Amino acid sequence: MRLRLTALFLTLLMSVAHAAPAPQPVDIPLASGVLHAQLYKPEGAGPFPAVIALHGCGGLSSHSDPVLPRYRDWAERLLRAGNAVLLPDSYGSRDLGPQCRVKEMHFKARRERVIDIAASHAWLMKQSWVARNRVSLMGWANGASALLWAVRPQSAARELGPDFRAAVAFYPDCRISAGLGWSTRVPTLVLIGGNDDVSSPPACRQMVEGAHGRSALARIVVYPGADHDFDRANTQLHAVGGGNDDAVPEHGHLGTDAEARAESQRDVAQWLAR
Template identity: 70%
Template sequence: MRPLSAILFLTLFAVSFAATAAPLPAPHQVDIPAANLTLHAQLYKPEGDGPFPTVIALHGCGGLGGHSEPVLPRYRDWAEQLLKAGHAVLLPDSYGSRELGAQCRVKERHVLARRERVADITAARQWLSQQVWAAHDRVSLIGWGNGGSALLWAIRPQLSSRNAAPDFRSAIAFYPDCRVSSGLGWSARVPTLLLIGAKDDISSPSACRAMIDGARGRSALTRIEIYPGASHDFDRPDLPLHAIGSGGADAALPERGHIGTDAEARSDSQARVAEWLAR
Protein backbone atom coordinates (compact mmCIF):
# COMPACT_ATOMS: atom_id res chain seq x y z
CA MET A 1 0.00 0.00 0.00
CA ARG A 2 1.28 3.43 -0.77
CA PRO A 3 1.06 6.12 1.95
CA LEU A 4 -1.69 8.69 1.88
CA SER A 5 -0.84 12.13 0.66
CA ALA A 6 -0.96 14.91 3.24
CA ILE A 7 -3.84 16.56 1.43
CA LEU A 8 -5.88 13.38 1.30
CA PHE A 9 -5.18 12.67 4.95
CA LEU A 10 -6.36 16.11 5.98
CA THR A 11 -9.45 15.74 3.83
CA LEU A 12 -10.35 12.43 5.46
CA PHE A 13 -9.66 13.91 8.90
CA ALA A 14 -11.99 16.80 8.16
CA VAL A 15 -14.69 14.39 6.96
CA SER A 16 -14.27 12.30 10.12
CA PHE A 17 -14.49 15.40 12.30
CA ALA A 18 -17.62 16.50 10.48
CA ALA A 19 -19.25 13.17 11.34
CA THR A 20 -19.31 14.17 15.00
CA ALA A 21 -20.52 17.68 14.29
CA ALA A 22 -23.95 17.02 12.80
CA PRO A 23 -26.28 14.05 12.30
CA LEU A 24 -26.74 12.79 8.79
CA PRO A 25 -30.11 12.93 7.05
CA ALA A 26 -31.93 9.64 6.60
CA PRO A 27 -32.25 8.30 3.06
CA HIS A 28 -35.59 8.46 1.32
CA GLN A 29 -37.07 5.99 -1.11
CA VAL A 30 -37.39 6.85 -4.78
CA ASP A 31 -39.20 4.80 -7.40
CA ILE A 32 -37.48 4.37 -10.75
CA PRO A 33 -39.31 3.17 -13.88
CA ALA A 34 -37.61 0.07 -15.26
CA ALA A 35 -38.44 -2.77 -17.61
CA ASN A 36 -41.35 -4.78 -16.22
CA LEU A 37 -41.04 -3.38 -12.70
CA THR A 38 -40.65 -0.32 -10.52
CA LEU A 39 -37.12 -0.25 -9.17
CA HIS A 40 -37.10 0.95 -5.57
CA ALA A 41 -33.95 2.76 -4.42
CA GLN A 42 -32.74 4.62 -1.35
CA LEU A 43 -31.31 8.09 -1.93
CA TYR A 44 -28.90 10.10 0.18
CA LYS A 45 -28.59 13.65 -1.10
CA PRO A 46 -26.68 16.63 0.28
CA GLU A 47 -28.67 19.70 1.22
CA GLY A 48 -29.00 22.30 -1.51
CA ASP A 49 -29.81 22.40 -5.18
CA GLY A 50 -26.65 20.85 -6.59
CA PRO A 51 -25.73 19.70 -9.09
CA PHE A 52 -23.96 17.01 -7.05
CA PRO A 53 -21.60 14.28 -8.19
CA THR A 54 -23.56 11.07 -7.71
CA VAL A 55 -22.63 7.47 -6.96
CA ILE A 56 -24.87 4.53 -7.86
CA ALA A 57 -24.09 1.99 -5.13
CA LEU A 58 -24.80 -1.70 -5.78
CA HIS A 59 -25.46 -4.10 -2.92
CA GLY A 60 -24.06 -7.61 -2.68
CA CYS A 61 -25.91 -10.94 -2.68
CA GLY A 62 -27.20 -10.35 0.85
CA GLY A 63 -29.47 -7.54 -0.34
CA LEU A 64 -29.72 -3.85 0.46
CA GLY A 65 -31.81 -3.72 3.62
CA GLY A 66 -32.79 -5.74 6.68
CA HIS A 67 -36.02 -6.52 8.46
CA SER A 68 -36.22 -3.11 10.12
CA GLU A 69 -33.92 -0.92 8.08
CA PRO A 70 -33.94 0.07 4.40
CA VAL A 71 -30.12 0.16 4.18
CA LEU A 72 -27.87 -2.28 6.02
CA PRO A 73 -25.11 -0.73 8.17
CA ARG A 74 -22.36 -1.84 5.77
CA TYR A 75 -23.86 0.22 2.93
CA ARG A 76 -25.03 3.04 5.16
CA ASP A 77 -21.46 3.40 6.41
CA TRP A 78 -20.19 3.96 2.86
CA ALA A 79 -23.15 6.12 1.86
CA GLU A 80 -22.55 8.39 4.83
CA GLN A 81 -18.87 8.77 3.99
CA LEU A 82 -19.69 9.64 0.39
CA LEU A 83 -22.44 12.02 1.43
CA LYS A 84 -20.12 13.94 3.73
CA ALA A 85 -17.67 14.27 0.84
CA GLY A 86 -20.37 16.00 -1.22
CA HIS A 87 -21.72 13.06 -3.23
CA ALA A 88 -25.32 12.05 -3.62
CA VAL A 89 -25.69 8.27 -3.28
CA LEU A 90 -28.39 6.20 -5.00
CA LEU A 91 -28.77 2.60 -3.80
CA PRO A 92 -31.06 0.51 -6.07
CA ASP A 93 -32.68 -2.47 -4.35
CA SER A 94 -32.44 -5.17 -7.00
CA TYR A 95 -33.90 -7.91 -4.80
CA GLY A 96 -36.52 -6.11 -2.73
CA SER A 97 -37.95 -4.50 -5.87
CA ARG A 98 -38.63 -8.02 -7.15
CA GLU A 99 -39.97 -9.20 -3.77
CA LEU A 100 -36.93 -11.41 -3.24
CA GLY A 101 -34.78 -11.88 -0.18
CA ALA A 102 -31.07 -12.49 0.02
CA GLN A 103 -29.67 -14.55 -2.85
CA CYS A 104 -26.24 -15.72 -1.67
CA ARG A 105 -27.24 -19.37 -1.27
CA VAL A 106 -29.91 -19.53 -3.98
CA LYS A 107 -28.80 -22.10 -6.55
CA GLU A 108 -30.84 -20.72 -9.47
CA ARG A 109 -30.91 -16.96 -9.13
CA HIS A 110 -33.76 -15.02 -10.68
CA VAL A 111 -31.71 -11.82 -10.69
CA LEU A 112 -28.44 -12.21 -12.60
CA ALA A 113 -25.52 -9.81 -12.32
CA ARG A 114 -24.99 -9.74 -16.07
CA ARG A 115 -28.65 -9.23 -17.00
CA GLU A 116 -31.25 -7.95 -14.51
CA ARG A 117 -28.75 -6.04 -12.39
CA VAL A 118 -27.20 -4.39 -15.45
CA ALA A 119 -30.72 -3.36 -16.46
CA ASP A 120 -31.18 -1.85 -12.99
CA ILE A 121 -27.95 0.12 -13.42
CA THR A 122 -29.18 1.43 -16.78
CA ALA A 123 -32.55 2.42 -15.31
CA ALA A 124 -30.88 4.20 -12.40
CA ARG A 125 -28.60 6.12 -14.73
CA GLN A 126 -31.49 7.16 -16.97
CA TRP A 127 -33.44 8.35 -13.94
CA LEU A 128 -30.48 10.39 -12.73
CA SER A 129 -30.19 12.02 -16.17
CA GLN A 130 -33.61 13.56 -15.50
CA GLN A 131 -32.75 14.95 -12.05
CA VAL A 132 -31.67 18.59 -11.99
CA TRP A 133 -29.74 18.10 -8.74
CA ALA A 134 -27.44 15.43 -10.26
CA ALA A 135 -24.24 16.37 -12.10
CA HIS A 136 -24.87 14.29 -15.20
CA ASP A 137 -21.21 14.15 -16.19
CA ARG A 138 -20.12 12.94 -12.73
CA VAL A 139 -22.13 9.77 -12.16
CA SER A 140 -19.97 6.89 -10.89
CA LEU A 141 -20.55 3.28 -9.88
CA ILE A 142 -19.50 1.39 -6.78
CA GLY A 143 -20.43 -2.22 -6.00
CA TRP A 144 -19.72 -5.00 -3.52
CA GLY A 145 -19.59 -8.71 -4.30
CA ASN A 146 -22.45 -9.50 -6.67
CA GLY A 147 -22.98 -5.76 -7.15
CA GLY A 148 -19.33 -5.44 -8.13
CA SER A 149 -19.79 -8.27 -10.64
CA ALA A 150 -22.80 -6.44 -12.14
CA LEU A 151 -20.68 -3.32 -12.39
CA LEU A 152 -18.03 -5.19 -14.39
CA TRP A 153 -20.66 -6.24 -16.92
CA ALA A 154 -22.21 -2.76 -17.10
CA ILE A 155 -18.99 -0.96 -18.03
CA ARG A 156 -17.85 -3.27 -20.81
CA PRO A 157 -17.41 -1.44 -24.15
CA GLN A 158 -20.11 -3.64 -25.70
CA LEU A 159 -22.71 -1.95 -23.48
CA SER A 160 -21.74 1.59 -24.35
CA SER A 161 -24.78 3.85 -24.40
CA ARG A 162 -25.99 4.94 -27.82
CA ASN A 163 -27.63 8.11 -26.53
CA ALA A 164 -26.00 11.47 -25.98
CA ALA A 165 -25.94 11.26 -22.17
CA PRO A 166 -22.48 11.38 -20.56
CA ASP A 167 -21.08 7.97 -19.67
CA PHE A 168 -20.18 6.95 -16.13
CA ARG A 169 -17.31 8.96 -14.74
CA SER A 170 -15.63 5.99 -13.04
CA ALA A 171 -16.28 2.65 -11.37
CA ILE A 172 -15.11 0.90 -8.19
CA ALA A 173 -15.64 -2.83 -7.55
CA PHE A 174 -15.09 -4.47 -4.17
CA TYR A 175 -14.26 -8.20 -4.32
CA PRO A 176 -16.38 -9.10 -7.38
CA ASP A 177 -16.42 -12.60 -8.87
CA CYS A 178 -14.03 -12.17 -11.80
CA ARG A 179 -13.88 -15.81 -12.87
CA VAL A 180 -16.29 -15.52 -15.80
CA SER A 181 -15.14 -12.07 -16.92
CA SER A 182 -11.46 -13.06 -16.86
CA GLY A 183 -12.15 -15.75 -19.45
CA LEU A 184 -14.10 -13.47 -21.78
CA GLY A 185 -11.48 -10.89 -22.64
CA TRP A 186 -12.99 -8.30 -20.28
CA SER A 187 -12.17 -4.62 -20.66
CA ALA A 188 -13.71 -1.38 -19.41
CA ARG A 189 -14.81 1.78 -21.16
CA VAL A 190 -14.48 3.94 -18.00
CA PRO A 191 -11.69 4.16 -15.40
CA THR A 192 -12.13 1.22 -13.04
CA LEU A 193 -10.64 0.42 -9.63
CA LEU A 194 -10.87 -3.09 -8.20
CA LEU A 195 -10.23 -3.78 -4.49
CA ILE A 196 -9.93 -7.32 -3.08
CA GLY A 197 -8.15 -9.20 -0.32
CA ALA A 198 -5.38 -11.70 -1.06
CA LYS A 199 -7.02 -14.14 1.37
CA ASP A 200 -10.47 -13.83 -0.20
CA ASP A 201 -11.70 -17.43 -0.50
CA ILE A 202 -15.18 -16.43 -1.72
CA SER A 203 -14.20 -14.37 -4.73
CA SER A 204 -10.95 -15.06 -6.58
CA PRO A 205 -8.05 -12.57 -6.28
CA SER A 206 -6.06 -14.46 -8.92
CA ALA A 207 -8.93 -14.28 -11.43
CA CYS A 208 -9.33 -10.56 -10.78
CA ARG A 209 -5.61 -9.99 -11.28
CA ALA A 210 -5.70 -11.95 -14.54
CA MET A 211 -8.76 -9.99 -15.71
CA ILE A 212 -7.17 -6.61 -15.02
CA ASP A 213 -3.79 -7.63 -16.49
CA GLY A 214 -5.52 -8.98 -19.59
CA ALA A 215 -7.31 -5.68 -20.19
CA ARG A 216 -4.14 -3.63 -20.50
CA GLY A 217 -3.68 -1.97 -23.84
CA ARG A 218 -7.31 -2.29 -24.92
CA SER A 219 -9.20 -0.74 -22.05
CA ALA A 220 -9.80 2.49 -20.19
CA LEU A 221 -7.61 2.97 -17.14
CA THR A 222 -7.85 -0.01 -14.76
CA ARG A 223 -6.20 -0.52 -11.37
CA ILE A 224 -6.29 -3.37 -8.87
CA GLU A 225 -5.28 -3.35 -5.22
CA ILE A 226 -4.89 -6.75 -3.55
CA TYR A 227 -4.58 -6.38 0.22
CA PRO A 228 -2.16 -8.99 1.58
CA GLY A 229 -3.90 -9.97 4.82
CA ALA A 230 -7.50 -9.22 3.95
CA SER A 231 -10.44 -11.56 3.41
CA HIS A 232 -13.89 -11.03 1.87
CA ASP A 233 -15.89 -8.08 3.28
CA PHE A 234 -12.69 -6.48 4.58
CA ASP A 235 -14.26 -2.99 4.40
CA ARG A 236 -17.26 -3.78 6.62
CA PRO A 237 -17.11 -1.98 9.97
CA ASP A 238 -16.70 -3.95 13.19
CA LEU A 239 -17.01 -7.46 11.78
CA PRO A 240 -14.61 -9.93 13.45
CA LEU A 241 -12.95 -12.29 10.99
CA HIS A 242 -14.68 -15.67 11.04
CA ALA A 243 -15.37 -18.73 8.93
CA ILE A 244 -18.80 -19.33 7.40
CA GLY A 245 -20.12 -22.83 8.01
CA SER A 246 -21.40 -24.73 4.99
CA GLY A 247 -24.26 -26.12 7.07
CA GLY A 248 -25.85 -22.77 7.81
CA ALA A 249 -29.10 -21.62 6.27
CA ASP A 250 -28.55 -17.84 6.22
CA ALA A 251 -29.20 -16.81 2.60
CA ALA A 252 -27.46 -13.50 3.29
CA LEU A 253 -24.10 -15.27 3.66
CA PRO A 254 -22.02 -17.19 1.11
CA GLU A 255 -22.00 -20.95 1.48
CA ARG A 256 -18.43 -21.07 2.75
CA GLY A 257 -15.29 -19.01 3.18
CA HIS A 258 -14.10 -16.29 5.56
CA ILE A 259 -15.42 -12.77 6.06
CA GLY A 260 -14.37 -9.97 8.34
CA THR A 261 -12.96 -6.48 8.78
CA ASP A 262 -9.33 -5.73 8.03
CA ALA A 263 -8.72 -2.34 9.63
CA GLU A 264 -5.70 -1.42 7.51
CA ALA A 265 -7.30 -2.46 4.21
CA ARG A 266 -10.56 -0.75 5.17
CA SER A 267 -8.79 2.53 5.90
CA ASP A 268 -6.72 2.36 2.72
CA SER A 269 -9.75 1.50 0.60
CA GLN A 270 -11.62 4.51 1.96
CA ALA A 271 -8.76 6.77 0.88
CA ARG A 272 -8.53 5.14 -2.55
CA VAL A 273 -12.25 5.44 -3.15
CA ALA A 274 -12.17 9.14 -2.26
CA GLU A 275 -9.19 9.69 -4.53
CA TRP A 276 -10.70 7.71 -7.44
CA LEU A 277 -14.02 9.56 -7.31
CA ALA A 278 -12.22 12.91 -7.21
CA ARG A 279 -10.46 12.24 -10.53
Protein backbone atom coordinates in the same frame (compact mmCIF):
# COMPACT_ATOMS: atom_id res chain seq x y z
CA MET B 1 -31.78 21.58 38.57
CA ARG B 2 -31.81 24.36 35.97
CA LEU B 3 -28.19 23.56 35.05
CA ARG B 4 -29.09 19.90 34.57
CA LEU B 5 -32.02 20.79 32.30
CA THR B 6 -29.84 23.16 30.31
CA ALA B 7 -27.17 20.49 29.88
CA LEU B 8 -29.81 17.95 28.80
CA PHE B 9 -31.26 20.42 26.29
CA LEU B 10 -27.84 21.14 24.82
CA THR B 11 -27.11 17.41 24.59
CA LEU B 12 -30.36 16.84 22.71
CA LEU B 13 -29.58 19.70 20.34
CA MET B 14 -26.16 18.27 19.61
CA SER B 15 -27.53 14.79 19.02
CA VAL B 16 -30.08 16.15 16.54
CA ALA B 17 -27.40 18.20 14.78
CA HIS B 18 -25.18 15.13 14.42
CA ALA B 19 -27.96 12.66 13.65
CA ALA B 20 -27.24 10.43 10.69
CA PRO B 21 -29.02 11.61 7.54
CA ALA B 22 -32.04 9.57 6.54
CA PRO B 23 -32.26 8.29 2.97
CA GLN B 24 -35.18 9.26 0.76
CA PRO B 25 -37.06 6.44 -1.00
CA VAL B 26 -37.40 6.89 -4.74
CA ASP B 27 -39.02 4.81 -7.48
CA ILE B 28 -37.26 4.35 -10.81
CA PRO B 29 -39.26 3.13 -13.82
CA LEU B 30 -38.23 -0.11 -15.51
CA ALA B 31 -39.54 -1.55 -18.76
CA SER B 32 -41.63 -3.87 -16.60
CA GLY B 33 -42.19 -2.78 -13.02
CA VAL B 34 -40.49 -0.33 -10.70
CA LEU B 35 -37.02 -0.29 -9.18
CA HIS B 36 -37.13 0.91 -5.58
CA ALA B 37 -34.06 2.78 -4.37
CA GLN B 38 -32.78 4.83 -1.46
CA LEU B 39 -31.26 8.25 -2.07
CA TYR B 40 -28.82 10.24 0.04
CA LYS B 41 -28.65 13.78 -1.32
CA PRO B 42 -26.68 16.80 -0.12
CA GLU B 43 -28.60 19.92 0.86
CA GLY B 44 -29.04 22.48 -1.87
CA ALA B 45 -29.70 22.68 -5.58
CA GLY B 46 -26.41 21.21 -6.80
CA PRO B 47 -25.30 20.10 -9.24
CA PHE B 48 -23.67 17.30 -7.23
CA PRO B 49 -21.55 14.36 -8.32
CA ALA B 50 -23.46 11.12 -7.81
CA VAL B 51 -22.60 7.51 -7.04
CA ILE B 52 -24.81 4.53 -7.87
CA ALA B 53 -24.02 2.03 -5.08
CA LEU B 54 -24.80 -1.64 -5.70
CA HIS B 55 -25.49 -4.02 -2.81
CA GLY B 56 -24.10 -7.52 -2.52
CA CYS B 57 -25.94 -10.84 -2.56
CA GLY B 58 -27.29 -10.29 0.97
CA GLY B 59 -29.50 -7.44 -0.25
CA LEU B 60 -29.78 -3.76 0.55
CA SER B 61 -32.13 -3.67 3.52
CA SER B 62 -33.58 -5.52 6.49
CA HIS B 63 -37.04 -5.50 8.07
CA SER B 64 -36.00 -2.63 10.33
CA ASP B 65 -33.50 -0.73 8.17
CA PRO B 66 -33.94 0.53 4.58
CA VAL B 67 -30.16 0.52 4.15
CA LEU B 68 -27.99 -1.99 5.98
CA PRO B 69 -25.21 -0.49 8.13
CA ARG B 70 -22.43 -1.66 5.80
CA TYR B 71 -23.86 0.36 2.90
CA ARG B 72 -25.09 3.23 5.06
CA ASP B 73 -21.52 3.68 6.35
CA TRP B 74 -20.22 4.17 2.81
CA ALA B 75 -23.22 6.27 1.72
CA GLU B 76 -22.73 8.69 4.62
CA ARG B 77 -19.01 8.88 3.91
CA LEU B 78 -19.65 9.70 0.25
CA LEU B 79 -22.37 12.16 1.23
CA ARG B 80 -20.00 14.03 3.55
CA ALA B 81 -17.63 14.37 0.58
CA GLY B 82 -20.38 16.13 -1.38
CA ASN B 83 -21.79 13.21 -3.39
CA ALA B 84 -25.37 12.16 -3.86
CA VAL B 85 -25.67 8.39 -3.41
CA LEU B 86 -28.36 6.27 -5.07
CA LEU B 87 -28.77 2.70 -3.80
CA PRO B 88 -31.08 0.62 -6.02
CA ASP B 89 -32.72 -2.34 -4.29
CA SER B 90 -32.52 -5.02 -6.96
CA TYR B 91 -33.89 -7.83 -4.77
CA GLY B 92 -36.52 -6.05 -2.69
CA SER B 93 -37.99 -4.47 -5.83
CA ARG B 94 -38.72 -7.98 -7.10
CA ASP B 95 -39.87 -9.41 -3.77
CA LEU B 96 -36.70 -11.46 -3.46
CA GLY B 97 -34.74 -12.13 -0.29
CA PRO B 98 -30.97 -12.61 -0.06
CA GLN B 99 -29.50 -14.54 -2.97
CA CYS B 100 -26.08 -15.69 -1.74
CA ARG B 101 -26.95 -19.38 -1.66
CA VAL B 102 -29.76 -19.60 -4.20
CA LYS B 103 -28.73 -22.47 -6.46
CA GLU B 104 -31.10 -21.95 -9.38
CA MET B 105 -30.66 -18.20 -9.60
CA HIS B 106 -32.84 -16.78 -12.35
CA PHE B 107 -31.83 -13.27 -11.31
CA LYS B 108 -28.46 -12.58 -12.90
CA ALA B 109 -25.82 -9.95 -12.15
CA ARG B 110 -25.04 -9.73 -15.87
CA ARG B 111 -28.70 -9.34 -16.86
CA GLU B 112 -31.25 -7.89 -14.40
CA ARG B 113 -28.73 -6.01 -12.33
CA VAL B 114 -27.19 -4.42 -15.42
CA ILE B 115 -30.71 -3.34 -16.39
CA ASP B 116 -31.07 -1.78 -12.94
CA ILE B 117 -27.79 0.09 -13.36
CA ALA B 118 -28.90 1.51 -16.71
CA ALA B 119 -32.29 2.55 -15.28
CA SER B 120 -30.63 4.20 -12.27
CA HIS B 121 -28.26 6.11 -14.55
CA ALA B 122 -31.09 7.24 -16.81
CA TRP B 123 -33.06 8.46 -13.78
CA LEU B 124 -30.11 10.44 -12.46
CA MET B 125 -29.57 12.04 -15.88
CA LYS B 126 -33.05 13.60 -15.56
CA GLN B 127 -32.43 15.18 -12.14
CA SER B 128 -31.55 18.88 -12.19
CA TRP B 129 -29.36 18.54 -9.08
CA VAL B 130 -27.02 15.95 -10.68
CA ALA B 131 -23.68 16.83 -12.28
CA ARG B 132 -24.39 14.67 -15.32
CA ASN B 133 -20.72 14.21 -16.23
CA ARG B 134 -19.79 13.04 -12.72
CA VAL B 135 -21.92 9.95 -12.11
CA SER B 136 -19.91 6.96 -10.93
CA LEU B 137 -20.55 3.32 -10.02
CA MET B 138 -19.59 1.47 -6.86
CA GLY B 139 -20.46 -2.11 -5.90
CA TRP B 140 -19.72 -4.92 -3.47
CA ALA B 141 -19.42 -8.64 -4.26
CA ASN B 142 -22.45 -9.50 -6.46
CA GLY B 143 -23.04 -5.78 -7.04
CA ALA B 144 -19.39 -5.41 -8.06
CA SER B 145 -19.77 -8.33 -10.48
CA ALA B 146 -22.78 -6.56 -12.03
CA LEU B 147 -20.66 -3.41 -12.30
CA LEU B 148 -18.02 -5.31 -14.27
CA TRP B 149 -20.66 -6.31 -16.80
CA ALA B 150 -22.14 -2.81 -16.96
CA VAL B 151 -18.85 -1.07 -17.84
CA ARG B 152 -17.89 -3.40 -20.67
CA PRO B 153 -17.79 -1.69 -24.09
CA GLN B 154 -20.57 -4.02 -25.26
CA SER B 155 -22.88 -2.64 -22.54
CA ALA B 156 -22.55 1.03 -23.51
CA ALA B 157 -25.73 2.97 -22.75
CA ARG B 158 -27.77 3.91 -25.77
CA GLU B 159 -29.37 7.01 -24.28
CA LEU B 160 -27.83 10.37 -24.94
CA GLY B 161 -25.69 11.91 -22.26
CA PRO B 162 -22.34 11.39 -20.54
CA ASP B 163 -21.15 7.91 -19.61
CA PHE B 164 -20.12 6.93 -16.09
CA ARG B 165 -17.20 8.93 -14.77
CA ALA B 166 -15.55 6.05 -12.88
CA ALA B 167 -16.27 2.69 -11.25
CA VAL B 168 -15.10 0.97 -8.05
CA ALA B 169 -15.63 -2.77 -7.56
CA PHE B 170 -15.12 -4.30 -4.10
CA TYR B 171 -14.19 -8.01 -4.23
CA PRO B 172 -16.18 -9.06 -7.31
CA ASP B 173 -16.22 -12.61 -8.62
CA CYS B 174 -13.91 -12.11 -11.60
CA ARG B 175 -13.71 -15.71 -12.76
CA ILE B 176 -16.25 -15.50 -15.59
CA SER B 177 -15.12 -12.05 -16.71
CA ALA B 178 -11.45 -13.11 -16.74
CA GLY B 179 -12.30 -16.04 -19.01
CA LEU B 180 -14.25 -13.83 -21.42
CA GLY B 181 -11.51 -11.29 -22.03
CA TRP B 182 -13.07 -8.49 -20.01
CA SER B 183 -12.33 -4.85 -20.75
CA THR B 184 -13.90 -1.58 -19.67
CA ARG B 185 -14.90 1.69 -21.32
CA VAL B 186 -14.88 3.45 -17.89
CA PRO B 187 -11.88 3.94 -15.55
CA THR B 188 -12.39 1.00 -13.18
CA LEU B 189 -10.76 0.21 -9.83
CA VAL B 190 -10.95 -3.31 -8.38
CA LEU B 191 -10.31 -3.65 -4.63
CA ILE B 192 -9.86 -7.09 -3.06
CA GLY B 193 -8.17 -8.71 -0.09
CA GLY B 194 -5.17 -10.92 -0.62
CA ASN B 195 -6.74 -13.64 1.55
CA ASP B 196 -10.21 -13.44 -0.03
CA ASP B 197 -11.40 -17.04 -0.30
CA VAL B 198 -14.93 -16.11 -1.39
CA SER B 199 -13.92 -14.21 -4.51
CA SER B 200 -10.64 -14.91 -6.31
CA PRO B 201 -7.76 -12.40 -6.17
CA PRO B 202 -5.79 -14.28 -8.89
CA ALA B 203 -8.79 -14.19 -11.25
CA CYS B 204 -9.29 -10.47 -10.64
CA ARG B 205 -5.62 -9.78 -11.26
CA GLN B 206 -5.75 -11.85 -14.47
CA MET B 207 -8.88 -9.98 -15.59
CA VAL B 208 -7.39 -6.52 -15.02
CA GLU B 209 -3.96 -7.32 -16.43
CA GLY B 210 -5.57 -8.91 -19.48
CA ALA B 211 -7.44 -5.67 -20.22
CA HIS B 212 -4.28 -3.56 -20.45
CA GLY B 213 -3.74 -2.09 -23.91
CA ARG B 214 -7.30 -2.63 -25.16
CA SER B 215 -9.37 -0.92 -22.50
CA ALA B 216 -9.97 2.24 -20.56
CA LEU B 217 -7.85 2.55 -17.44
CA ALA B 218 -8.27 -0.49 -15.18
CA ARG B 219 -6.42 -0.93 -11.91
CA ILE B 220 -6.44 -3.52 -9.15
CA VAL B 221 -5.39 -3.07 -5.52
CA VAL B 222 -4.85 -6.25 -3.50
CA TYR B 223 -4.66 -5.58 0.25
CA PRO B 224 -2.24 -8.09 1.81
CA GLY B 225 -3.76 -10.28 4.50
CA ALA B 226 -7.30 -8.90 4.09
CA ASP B 227 -10.33 -11.15 3.71
CA HIS B 228 -13.72 -10.77 2.05
CA ASP B 229 -15.77 -7.87 3.47
CA PHE B 230 -12.58 -6.18 4.71
CA ASP B 231 -14.19 -2.73 4.43
CA ARG B 232 -17.24 -3.63 6.52
CA ALA B 233 -17.01 -1.96 9.92
CA ASN B 234 -16.94 -3.82 13.24
CA THR B 235 -17.11 -7.33 11.82
CA GLN B 236 -14.89 -9.87 13.54
CA LEU B 237 -13.18 -12.26 11.17
CA HIS B 238 -15.16 -15.50 11.03
CA ALA B 239 -15.68 -18.51 8.79
CA VAL B 240 -18.98 -19.16 7.04
CA GLY B 241 -20.22 -22.50 5.84
CA GLY B 242 -23.04 -24.90 6.45
CA GLY B 243 -26.46 -23.74 7.48
CA ASN B 244 -29.07 -22.23 5.20
CA ASP B 245 -28.46 -18.51 5.56
CA ASP B 246 -28.99 -17.01 2.09
CA ALA B 247 -27.54 -13.69 3.32
CA VAL B 248 -23.94 -14.99 3.48
CA PRO B 249 -21.72 -16.92 1.02
CA GLU B 250 -21.57 -20.70 1.13
CA HIS B 251 -17.95 -20.78 2.28
CA GLY B 252 -14.99 -18.61 3.13
CA HIS B 253 -13.93 -16.04 5.70
CA LEU B 254 -15.49 -12.62 6.28
CA GLY B 255 -14.34 -9.77 8.47
CA THR B 256 -13.00 -6.28 8.92
CA ASP B 257 -9.38 -5.48 8.25
CA ALA B 258 -8.81 -2.06 9.81
CA GLU B 259 -5.76 -1.22 7.72
CA ALA B 260 -7.30 -2.30 4.41
CA ARG B 261 -10.55 -0.54 5.31
CA ALA B 262 -8.74 2.75 5.89
CA GLU B 263 -6.62 2.36 2.75
CA SER B 264 -9.68 1.54 0.64
CA GLN B 265 -11.43 4.67 1.88
CA ARG B 266 -8.50 6.75 0.67
CA ASP B 267 -8.27 4.82 -2.60
CA VAL B 268 -11.97 5.29 -3.34
CA ALA B 269 -11.86 9.02 -2.56
CA GLN B 270 -8.89 9.50 -4.89
CA TRP B 271 -10.42 7.41 -7.68
CA LEU B 272 -13.76 9.21 -7.62
CA ALA B 273 -12.02 12.60 -7.57
CA ARG B 274 -10.20 11.90 -10.85
